[in-house]
Amino acid sequence: MTATRQRLAPAERRQQIIEAARVLYSERPFDAVSTGELAEAAGVARGLINHYFGDKRELFLEVMRESILMPERPLDGLDGKPLQERARLTMDWILDAATTYGQAWVAASGAANLHGSSDLQVIVDEADDRAARLVLDALGLPDDPHLRARLRPTAALTKSVCREWLQHGTFTRHEALDLLTTTVLLFVQNDHPTKETRA
Structure with a gap:
């Protein structure tokens, strides 16, 4: 039948x-x-x-x-918190998203990096740029092109850490959160030159 x-x-x-x-x-x-x-x-x-x-x-x-574009919605409850706490809460939210999307999200992110064709790279670049903008907003930092450029490389690390945690079990969630929070703070806390000094 x-x-x-x-x-x-x-x-x-x-x-x-x-x-x-x-x-x-x-x-x-x-x-x-x-x-x-x-x-x-x-x-x-x-x-x-x-x-x-x-x-x-x-x-x-x-x-x-x-699978790899982060949802464009603001994080609640961050106002008035210091940068370090905002960074940890933001990375915690990203790990929650990875858990929610599950293995499909992690595998898709990995596949995107492995299939390096130009059409797929455009999608990966768009996703990484959107993630950088969302993180800057959550941290209370300006959407500065130079800061965004500093944050975009952390997207690849975030995907790798999530694969280690969710697929391989080599990290605990707490270890993943510590590593990602430290990395994001490292990339945004260093003084960045103004447009005039870069020119």
């Missing part, structure tokens, strides 16, 4: 495909997942993959985009 497919609005169906693909890509690399498997996991006909995403590569890029 053939199961009947549930009728969904286009946006819901598209998201259903993304969620199914996220699970497959968290388990195996892009090249090891076929369009047929993606369709079967999502419970849709293969043609719908092409209808919503054009091809398998575009679906993969969308999964990466959703």
Whole structure:
């Protein structure tokens, strides 16, 4: 007996495909997942993959985009706290996000770094820049291009620390929090030159 497919609005169906693909890509690399498997996991006909995403590569890029972009929402309860405490609370929030997204988020972040093609690198760069802006805002620091440039490299470390903690178990959550907090403070506390002195 053939199961009947549930009728969904286009946006819901598209998201259903993304969620199914996220699970497959968290388990195996892009090249090891076929369009047929993606369709079967999502419970849709293969043609719908092409209808919503054009091809398998575009679906993969969308999964990466959703997996590694931090949500743009402010952190509450940071006003009036010293920089060190704000940094720890911010890194704690990021680790909570990693836990919430789970292994799929960590694996997706790692896959993004391993598949160094230009289209994927654009997504990684966008995610790292957004994360830097969100951290600066949480720390109560200005959205200064130089400060943002100092923070962007910490994104790669954050992803690596989360993989060590969540996938390999080589760090405890407390150790991960200590390392990330110390790193962020190191990158933002040093005096940074003004635009005039850099020119």
